[in-house]
Amino acid sequence: MKFAHDFLFGAATASYQIEGATDVDGKGPTNWDEFVKIPGKTFEGTTGEVAIDHYHRYKEDIKLMAEMGLESYRFSISWARIIPDGVGAINPKGIEFYNNIIDECLKYGIVPFVTLYHWDLPLCLEKDGGWLNRKTIDAFLNYANVCFESFGDRVKHFITFNETVIFCGHGYLAGAHPPGIHNAPEKYFQATHHVFTAHAKAVIAYKKRKQYGEIGLSHVFTPAFSIDNSEDNLFAAMHANQFNLNWFYDPILKGEYPDYVMAWLETQGIQPKITADDRESLIIAAPLNDFIGLNYYQPMRVERIHMPGDVVEPTRENATGAPGNPSFDGVYRTVAMDDKRYTKWGWEISPDGFVSGLQLLKEYYGDIRIYITENGLGDEDPIIDGEVCDIPRINFINDHLVAVKKAIELGVNVKGYYAWSAIDLLSWLNGFKKQYGFIYVDHDNGLARKKKASYYWYQKVIETRGSNL
Ligand code: BGP
Numbered sequence: 001m002k003f004a005h006d007f008l009f010g011a012a013t014a015s016y017q018i019e020g021a022t023d024v025d026g027k028g029p030t031n032w033d034e035f036v037k038i039p040g041k042t043f044e045g046t047t048g049e050v051a052i053d054h055y056h057r058y059k060e061d062i063k064l065m066a067e068m069g070l071e072s073y074r075f076s077i078s079w080a081r082i083i084p085d086g087v088g089a090i091n092p093k094g095i096e097f098y099n100n101i102i103d104e105c106l107k108y109g110i111v112p113f114v115t116l117y118h119w120d121l122p123l124c125l126e127k128d129g130g131w132l133n134r135k136t137i138d139a140f141l142n143y144a145n146v147c148f149e150s151f152g153d154r155v156k157h158f159i160t161f162n163e164t165v166i167f168c169g170h171g172y173l174a175g176a177h178p179p180g181i182h183n184a185p186e187k188y189f190q191a192t193h194h195v196f197t198a199h200a201k202a203v204i205a206y207k208k209r210k211q212y213g214e215i216g217l218s219h220v221f222t223p224a225f226s227i228d229n230s231e232d233n234l235f236a237a238m239h240a241n242q243f244n245l246n247w248f249y250d251p252i253l254k255g256e257y258p259d260y261v262m263a264w265l266e267t268q269g270i271q272p273k274i275t276a277d278d279r280e281s282l283i284i285a286a287p288l289n290d291f292i293g294l295n296y297y298q299p300m301r302v303e304r305i306h307m308p309g310d311v312v313e314p315t316r317e318n319a320t321g322a323p324g325n326p327s328f329d330g331v332y333r334t335v336a337m338d339d340k341r342y343t344k345w346g347w348e349i350s351p352d353g354f355v356s357g358l359q360l361l362k363e364y365y366g367d368i369r370i371y372i373t374e375n376g377l378g379d380e381d382p383i384i385d386g387e388v389c390d391i392p393r394i395n396f397i398n399d400h401l402v403a404v405k406k407a408i409e410l411g412v413n414v415k416g417y418y419a420w421s422a423i424d425l426l427s428w429l430n431g432f433k434k435q436y437g438f439i440y441v442d443h444d445n446g447l448a449r450k451k452k453a454s455y456y457w458y459q460k461v462i463e464t465r466g467s468n469l
Contacts, residue, residue, distance in 0.1 A: 001405055002465040008111060008416030009462045010072035011065065011438065012374055014118035014162070016048045017425040019078065021055035025093035028084025031126040031178035032119065032428075038180070046431035052423065052441045058101055060449060064439055065422055066108035068455055069462040073110050074373060074418045075101065076118035076162065079143050082150075086122030087139045095150050102154050113371075113418070114151065115159040115218065116144055116202070119167045119177070119428075130179055131168065131191035137198040144202040148209055156213030158206065159293050159373065160199045163220040165248055168192045173328045176429065185328055186270040193272035196251040200278075200285035207288050218293030218373040219248050223357030224300040227335050232304035236332035240302050243327070246364070253365050255286030264329075291415070292365075293373030296400070299353030301340070302332040345378055345434065349396060351403035358407040358414070367413050375400050376420035378427065378434040381452065388440045388452035397454070401461065402469050419458065423449070 003009070022033050036047040054061055065073055079086065081094035105112045117140070125136050144160065152158075170177035172188040181187060199217050206215045224240035226233040246258040265271040307330030326333045336342065341349045358370070377396035381388050397419055408414050424437035432443055438455040442448045460468060 001409070002467045003405070003408075005465070006415070007465075008072040008113075008371070008418075009070065009458075009466075010074055010111075010113065010416060010418040011070055011422035011458075012074035012113075012418040012420050013054075013422050013425055014076045014115065015078035015081070016051070016118070016120045017421075017428070018052050018054035018075075018423070020049060020051040020053045022047075022049050024055065025097070026081075026084060026091040027078065027094060028080035028086070028091075029123040030078070030080045030120040031123055031130065034123055034126075035178040035180065041176075041180075042429050043427075043431035043433055046426060048426055050447075051426045053447050054423075055097070057447075057449075059104060061423055061439070062101070062104045062108065062110070064449060064451070064455075066110060068438060068451075068459045070110055070422070071462065072113050072157075072416060072418070073105055073422065074113040074115065074159070076115035076120075077147060078120050079117065080120065080122040082146060083122065083143055086125040087135075087142065090146060098151060102151055106154060111157065112155050113157040113159070113373075113416075114147070114155045115162050116140075116147055117160065118162040121178075126179060131171070131194050132187055134194060137194055137201065140198040141201045141205060145205055148206055148211065152206075152209065152211040152213065156211070158213065158215045160202050160215065160217045161195055162218050162373075163295060164192055164195045164217075165244060166220055168195065169328075183328070185268070188328075189265060189270060190272045192247070193251075193274060193278070197278045197281055199252065200255075200281040203285040203288050204281065214290035214369075216289050216291040216293060216369075216371075217252060218295055218371075220374075221245075221294040221296045221357060221361075222298060222300050223353065223360055224302050224332075225353065225356070227301050227303050227337060233302065236302045236304040239331050240300060240327065241360070243329075244300075245361070249292065249361075249365060251282050251286075252289060252292070253286055253368060255283035289368075291369035291371055293371045294358075294361075295374035295420070296354055296357070296372060297375065298348040299350050299357060301335045301337050301348070303335050305330060305333045343378060344380065345430070347378070349377075349399075351399040354400060354403040355406050355410070358412045359410060362410075362412050370412065370414045371416040371418065372404060372414060373418050374420035375417065376436045378430070378436055380433060381435050381440065388450060390435075390452045390454045393436075393452075393454045394457045397458070398469055401466060405466065405469065 168191045172181045175182035224237045226237040242260045250258045377393045381390040421436040423439040424435045424441040427434045440450040
């Protein structure tokens with residue numbers, strides 16, 4: 001089977017992870033610019049100050065993407081480049097930079113797929129309470145409107161937020177992302193609610209403009225499966241999916257929160273405060289969402305435990321949920337299983353889990369349009385005779401594209417696939433040690449770019465619309 005002609009083959013990045021130039025041309029500071037200064041937070045103390053200097057090399061990078069045949073490029077806008085203090089004046093240089101990126105993509109026929117919020121919050125807003133402060137909802141709506149106004153004539157695909165569970169979970173439960181707060185479930189749920197409300201308001205505002213594009217949000221997709229058929233562990237998987245899937249998709253797609261999670265929050269006395277206006281926004285926005293983006297890296301294998309609620313701060317190596325950690329409420333724990341394969345960072349490699357997860361999602365939410373907005377292998381790529389031989393990445397993406405094909409055949413409405421990442425970039429907590437790209441960046445040689453084996457392979461996949469998989 002070939003992928004349909006309107007299926008987009010893409011690749012993704014995020015502003016903080018590639019741009020550098022953190023205080024250039026009027027950009028304001030962000031929560032991440034500040035957070036990485038705290039000793040021990042990132043591998044070898046890496047920061048985004050230079051990252052891979054995409055700010056100055058975007059033409060070279062987009063040219064390489066075009067040569068690879070990329071049909072669509074997912075990138076994010078740094079809020080603080082556009083509105084340096086989060087709420088005040090617009091920085092024309094910031095608008096100009098993203099206009100240049102968009103125009104450069106269009107020059108090659110690459111469809112720009114824009115994320116408005118990929119975790120870098122203007123520092124002033126973070127200092128003012130960040131996502132716990134309701135004012136951030138209005139600030140986001142204002143920022144989103146500036147983006148729609150400035151770029152919406154050429155950008156027809158907008159993602160409001162990237163992975164709420166990660167920036168809120170790591171921000172308020174694990175303390176591994178800004179604002180670095182540990183084990184505060186009440187704050188975590190309140191912050192997620194503010195994000196969903198901000199999303200809903202932005203969706204409504206976008207649709208009012210009649211720019212005739214599509215809008216949705218991306219979530220990290222970690223479907224939970226029980227390690228066996230015991231009643232206890234099946235309960236653990238159900239519970240994990242309620243908290244990690246339904247809590248994040250129900251308010252977006254149904255306009256209401258899952259009863260199961262709400263009832264649990266009530267027993268703990270930590271339900272988020274929801275105003276009548278929030279509720280109304282969620283209800284109005286729900287049917288207006290055009291798609292959901294899924295970032296799939298791995299599923300979760302879970303077993304039931306009975307512990308007092310607490311979260312262990314994850315190590316950098318398993319920061320995004322590799323096995324070993326109890327859930328914040330002490331109800332289940334993620335488990336590494338002998339018969340599964342894992343990456344060097346302990347993330348399970350499971351194309352089958354991808355297909356089953358997509359089927360589960362279809363059961364919950366029907367035919368909603370889906371883009372796979374991230375999927376890829378973090379590795380230390382081998383260099384042999386000067387060539388980057390990232391064969392494990394080729395195998396990984398191959399198997400996951402085959403899984404997408406299977407899911408489509410099973411009736412799941414997947415319209416595009418974005419590999420993470422287009423080019424090697426800064427991993428939030430793992431520095432440059434962990435690579436994901438089709439394009440290698442040589443940090444010992446002035447950040448020179450080089451095509452990897454996977455670059456030529458993906459080029460072929462796109463050229464043949466996946467018929468060689
Ligand atoms: C996702 C993020 C990306 C990227 C990716 C890989 O959660 O949206 O920005 O970082 O994970 O994560 P890591 O760099 O931790 O391996």
